[in-house]
Amino acid sequence: MTDREFQEKINYLGQERAARKLIIKDGFAKTEDVATMTSLDVCDIIVKHYTYLANSDERIILVRNEDWETVAPLLKFLDR
Numbered sequence: 001m002t003d004r005e006f007q008e009k010i011n012y013l014g015q016e017r018a019a020r021k022l023i024i025k026d027g028f029a030k031t032e033d034v035a036t037m038t039s040l041d042v043c044d045i046i047v048k049h050y051t052y053l054a055n056s057d058e059r060i061i062l063v064r065n066e067d068w069e070t071v072a073p074l075l076k077f078l079d080r
């Protein structure tokens with residue numbers, strides 16, 4: 001997934017704020033840097049460090065890339 005594709009998944013300003021808080025909390029960027037980043041810059045960091053799983057109107061589900069091997073066997077997908 002590209003940064004632009006992920007940006008299209010963001011439906012609410014609160015989700016972008018949550019993404020900014022997440023990259024600060026997980027140590028991928030400093031608060032000062034995040035304050036001046038564009039939405040696309042934030043999305044770029046997210047797609048580099050997380051795997052996008054799904055979203056609904058109000059929730060986006062991500063898994064940190066380093067945790068993927070642990071989480072993947074637990075996931076069940078229903079395809080059409």
